[in-house]
Amino acid sequence: MDIDPFIFRLSIFILSIFIGYYVVWSVTPSLHTPLMSVTNAISSVIIVGAIIAALAGSSVNIFQTSNIFGFLAIILAAVNIFGGFLVTQRMLQMYKKKKK
């Protein structure tokens, strides 16, 4: 009997929750703010869906309603990707050790 591919995706999902659980507990509390900004940035990988939506259909009429939603989502996700990674980088640059 064949296994529904959904089950595979569900397995990946559940295992990832466990990975997330252990990885996040090992994050040092002083970096919790960068943790939030970087999770923000990586969750914008949703841009993948936005790109598919934006490029769907014929190239003659690229501004159908669904494409427009795709383009809007691209802008939103891009703000987040660049903003999220850069602000995280900016914060992490500030964490310095004591000068000996």
Added chain:
Amino acid sequence: MSANLSALFYLISGILFILALRGLSSPETSRQGNYFGIAGMAISIIVTFLTVGNFGTGFIYVLIFLVIGGTIGAFIAFRIPMTAMPELVAGFHSLVGLAAVFVAIAAFLKPDAFNLGIVGNIKLASLIEMSLGAAIGAITFSGSIIAFLKLRGIMSGSPITFKGQHFINLLLGLTILFLIYYLCISQSSNIFWSIVLLSFVVGVLLIIPIGGADMPVVISMLNSYSGWAAAGIGFTLENTALIITGALVGSSGAILSYIMCKGMNRSFFNVILGGWGATEQEKNSKNKEQKPVKSGNADDAAFLMKNASSVIIVPGYGMAVAQAQHALREMVDALKKSGVKVSYAIHPVAGRMPGHMNVLLAEANVPYDEVFELEEINNDFANCDVAYVIGANDVTNPVAKSDPQSPIYGMPVLDVEKSKSVLFVKRSLSPGYAGIDNDLFYRDNTLMLFADAKKMTEEIVKSL
């Protein structure tokens, strides 16, 4: 690019995202972690372009919109002051939420582009996944907007409650679930739009009853929601990178909410149901008769600290509001010059988001190995000469240990009162967010410094 090959690349992206979070276990590895994250994102985007394989006019537009969004994002990232990080993160969460909603709408309108069937006959599983993704995304969006407005001070931070609030939320939640069920039978677009609209309303209603100082929990919770929304869309798109990321972000936000709730000794539901402190305030204003308080000025404080051998600094949200972190560092530098040992004690819920104080101190060039968490430093107060409390209040209240009647009883607090003397910078004797009087004000070893946190610290620097 074949579907199998791209799936493998998405898996690599997912692994890079895991490594990005793993890097945050210490400041040394964190920067490298961030590069892993960026690499993962770049791979995902490039692979998507190659898989779709449509490099016509649409591709040019996609690039243009990417650049527009990226420029806005970069501009914000470089310009935002560190004190505004909580607002920024709330704002970014709202964008993820809205992007999830838009992608779900696009998938509903044009399911064939995503291999989900055709309009009016979308696969059942996909319908459930995309409507859940849209609903959670919409809740994340409107909830984050409210959190943003509260943090920015555009909207009052005090809880907005009304009768039957929780009943209405429950009713709306059940309605959404019913509509999703109905959508699966009818495939009607009206139902889909209703789900999205109702979820926007739920997001607003969920966040308005939660008060300003509970924002650390709210932001963490919305962080978690944005992850679940992304995961929902990930299932719809059958995309591994998105599923992995959604799970990571979802559990990350959930753990942070848990840590924040623990820091206040409150259950998650207690915070979410909101409205803490409103009633307590009235009760306490009555028995606030004139208790003796010792107050001093900057010279007294400078004298005490200069002659101390060790000083512990306890920063709180008030320090962020007064932008006093740079003045504070100058004060510490001056103290170190006269041979005083200085460290910083941070309570888990100090500030308006997890780790808020640490970022502000890092910005002011405070080395991170001088900054300690509650459990690491709490025993040191007994051996310390001066505790300098700047902008913190409830998290130092000894009542949490002694008075079972108090609403904050059982909350972990910093044992500030155990140090030989306490300097408490505060504008007045008003109670903190919990609405209760701080017993510490009236202790014999406490010297109140009534002033703005930044001004007082600057004056102390001068007299040092």
